Amino acid sequence: MPVLNEYASLARSLVSIDAAQFKAAMRCMASTVTVITSREGSVSNGMTATAVCSVSAAPPCILVVINQANKSHSLIERSGIFAVNVLSADQIAIAQHFALKPDDPLGRVDYRSGLTGVPMIEGCAAQLECVVEAQTKSGTHSVFIGRVVFVQETDRLPLIYRGGEFVELSRKSD
Numbered sequence: 001m002p003v004l005n006e007y008a009s010l011a012r013s014l015v016s017i018d019a020a021q022f023k024a025a026m027r028c029m030a031s032t033v034t035v036i037t038s039r040e041g042s043v044s045n046g047m048t049a050t051a052v053c054s055v056s057a058a059p060p061c062i063l064v065v066i067n068q069a070n071k072s073h074s075l076i077e078r079s080g081i082f083a084v085n086v087l088s089a090d091q092i093a094i095a096q097h098f099a100l101k102p103d104d105p106l107g108r109v110d111y112r113s114g115l116t117g118v119p120m121i122e123g124c125a126a127q128l129e130c131v132v133e134a135q136t137k138s139g140t141h142s143v144f145i146g147r148v149v150f151v152q153e154t155d156r157l158p159l160i161y162r163g164g165e166f167v168e169l170s171r172k173s174d
């Protein structure tokens with residue numbers, strides 16, 4: 001397919017947009033706010049994250065994207081487990097807490113231990129506990145694909161992040 005190859009080669013030669021342009025476009029996306037929890041031995045942690053996505057239903061897998069500089073990254077890389085806690089609309093304080101690398105991350109947060117011992121935060125819209133199946137690095141971040149081994153869902157509305165601020169969803173009536 002010489003024509004396709006020609007276009008592919010042309011596409012690869014294009015210069016990337018700069019980081020500011022990239023961030024401006026990403027700010028237009030509305031994303032569900034989660035806290036990714038992790039645990040290795042006696043060390044537990046949590047980090048606020050919006051880069052979370054469904055991958056497949058069979059087997060049930062999701063992906064999370066985590067900065068390699070984050071404490072959570074090394075915990076998940078070594079332990080091979082994590083949980084995605086989908087925050088409910090009234091959990092903004094928890095989102096703010098876990099974005100700030102607190103000294104005692106779980107100290108004042110209500111949680112229970114999941115099947116793998118990873119912290120599962122109470123009051124969330126949903127929870128998904130995962131075992132890492134694959135990891136791939138891209139730039140500053142890693143994509144971890146997790147096979148889901150436990151879920152709990154509720155009808156609570158999730159917390160949303162858009163344009164650098166937390167926003168609420170509302171139900172549309174017909």
Ligand SMILES: Cc1cc2nc3c(=O)[nH]c(=O)nc-3n(C[C@H](O)[C@H](O)[C@H](O)COP(=O)(O)O)c2cc1C
Pocket residue numbers: 033045046047048049050051052065066067069070071072073095098099100101102161
């Ligand atoms: C709304 C919001 C979304 C975020 N999403 C991500 C994300 O998807 N991946 C990531 O690596 N960091 C994300 N962050 C930044 C982390 O929450 C932050 O760096 C955290 O303190 C890392 O904690 P740790 O070093 O204890 O793991 C987000 C922060 C906020 C406020």
